[in-house]
Amino acid sequence: MCGIIGLLIKPESKRSQLGEWVTPMMDCMGDRGPDSAGLAVFSPxxxxxxxxxxxxxxxxxxxxxxxxxxxxxxxxxxxxxxxxxxxxxxxxxxxxxxxxxxxxxxxxxxxxxxxxxSIEVYKDEGHPAEIAERYGFAGLAASHCVGHTRMATESAVSPAHAHPFTAGEDFCLVHNGSLSNPWSLRRRLQKRGVDFETDNDTEAACRFLEWRMREGESLEDALKAAFIELDGFYTLLMATAEKLVLVRDAFACKPAVVAETEDYVAVSSEFRSLAHLPGIRSAELFEPVPEEIYSWSL
Amino acid sequence: MESVAPASVDLQKLSVRQLNHFLHHEIGATSPSRVEILNPNGLHNIAVGLDAPVQVDVRGHAGYFLGGMNRQARIVVHGNVGWSVGENMMSGEVRVKGFASQCAGASAHGGLLFIEGSASSRCGISLKGGDIVVGGHVGHMSAFMAQAGHLVVCGDAGAGLGDSLYEAVIYVRGKIHSLGADAREEPMSECDYDKVGILLSRTGLDWSPREFKRVASAKTLYHWNVDADQEY
Missing domain, CATH: 3.30.70.2040 (Alpha-Beta Plaits)
Incomplete structure (x- = not known):
């Protein structure tokens, strides 16, 4: 199943609250992914x-x-x-x-x-609430973050297999779903000198996007190529030093909901993990549609 | 019914299980016939399996399966809902003031599901006799394999509308992105205008039935065709 979460805080004055706002999101999405968790936070x-x-x-x-x-x-x-x-x-x-x-x-x-x-990544094995406590997520200050709660379906439960996956610099990705063609994608990338650290399907998507960006494409253009190249189910949430980017595959079987106020953009697999956020009752809420690229910059 | 003071249940104080137990076992002739649910906060399975002529108001956004298997009750959500609202409902009415995520009204046998906003993909999948009215748009693969009942879409319909339809009928006021396998547009009859008019009046929407198109099964998948090109 897995849960994904992301938060971008707009006013600098409120970025010290990122940890306090995002930790309950992660605890709640522990219901969707109790075996491991990770969080990438961005601050220069x-x-x-x-x-x-x-x-x-x-x-x-x-x-x-x-x-x-x-x-x-x-x-x-x-x-x-x-x-x-x-x-x-x-x-x-x-x-x-x-x-x-x-x-x-x-x-x-x-x-x-x-x-x-800008990036810092924490990930480990265990219940997301426990991991958040262990690493003091509630005290983190940053402009934006992406997080993941994992229920492993296709490769081992280990800290290395937990999300977010990273490639290159200041880029990370979390994934809810499963890919059908990660191995053919890997073989093609390996021929071009791209190294892999795990046998996880999400790592293939992460390295594919980073490779396209290294070749000169924007993340958005790399994602347009990914819509053609990636086979399988996915809601992908990505971050760079400057932005959060969200996509869902053409079938859109894996959920996502977005809430936006003047203070933040929050993304989660389910609304219930956003219900505690300040101003959520008057937030603009929507469900992202298939194969549309949603991008929020700092 | 409206004169009775509503019983109020706060989901920050009681669990969904306790709420549903109350709705299943303590709503009777002498109990309040109106229940207000506070702080739904996106929780799943709220007001599932009701079987009493009660009015339930949900004050906020709900999660998955709201009002599933509903019989008799009238449930109003003053917010959005997640997956599978009114799944397998038998009778009564579920009304959502905001938007609904995928599989709204899946397998509903009866009753009326009204989404004031838009519904996402697979709205009315496997519909079995219920009526669904969507004030906005519906997403891809809506009414997939729908067997009986009606889906009225006041906005646009996404890709693959009515794929592998049986006897359910779809009415669309806006654009249809594409029709699914075996679904076809057909001329509206006077019966169709009447049906759309009745459903719209039950929801309070004042579109003219004359603005709607009818989509139904071409029935070419009903029988095996040995002459068809069997390439998949």
Missing amino acids: VGDGPLRRFSLFCGRPGFDWTELGKAFERDTACEADLSAIENHGRLVSPIAPERLEEWLSREFPSVHLLSTGR
Whole structure:
């Protein structure tokens, strides 16, 4: 089944409330996806060459401080490392390829979840309400976010198989549905040098879109190609540093509802997870139609 | 009926299960025949399986299966509804002031479902004798395999309208994006104008029945055709 959620807060003055507004959305959609969850939040890391890297290590008691020290020693790059449970956040001017290469050599059990100047991704196994509590989602401040609650149907339950999936920088995607042709899509992308980390169908869609964007297309044009190339059921919610984008496939079997007020745009699989939002009674509500691209920019 | 003070049920205080238990077992000759439901907040299965001549007002947006299997009751939703409103209803009336998500009135055997706004895909799928009036548009594959009853669409109809229809009849005032397999447009008869007029007057909509087109089954799928090109 799976649940998807997204929130974009329009006035800067209210972005400190993102976590408080989105956490009940995720708790509620735990009914649709109780086995794992994830959240991608966007807030600029600052000017200059700094990037934020989200890291994950499922090994209990993993010593993040040790990783930070080793990083500075080996790479001679500045590092601002903070960690909570399985999640590490590294802010550094290091080039992403260099970090990946260093991680796979020195800390192969640590996975790089996201890279960018705005994105941060949390994901883990367990009930979404528990995960939100574990990582303090209620305290997060950001301009926008997308989240997912998973009920696995086609590949393993693991933190790596949880959504959001990321590819490239400052791009992520969550998916409700299942694709029928992820393997043929993967084979075509692999021939063009695109690497995969899991056997999950959603990863194929995510990497397909990022590859098209890297080739010069806008996300919207990449989605028009996806309407032709992706076979299967999907409601996809995506985010970049600047926007939220939502589409449903031609059959529109997987639900979505959008609520918009002057303060926010909220997207969810079901209205009941939006019912607590301020001003929801007077929000403009609609159900997105099949194969239409909905995009909201900051 | 209107003179009785309504019983009020707040779904922030009671569960849907408790509400439905109350509606099933405590609504009788001596109980209030009007019930108001507060804070529906998109919850599923509100007022499902009623079998009493009660008026139910739902003050807000409801989730999936609102008023499913309804008998006798008149349910008004002052908001939007999710999937499958009035699914399998037998009699009575369900009225939605806002919009409805997919499969509105699926398999309804009787009664009237009135969506004041638009209904999305598969509205009236497998309709079995109920009447559905939609004030706005309907989405793709509406009235798919509908067997009996009527679907009146005051706006436009999406792709594949009436695919594999049996004996249900569809009336559309606006544009039809495309007809499904075996559905065809037919001339309106005086009986059709009367039927549309009666249903519109029951909903309070004042369109002229003369503005509607009739879509019904061409019945070419009723019998196996050995000469047909069997390529699928």
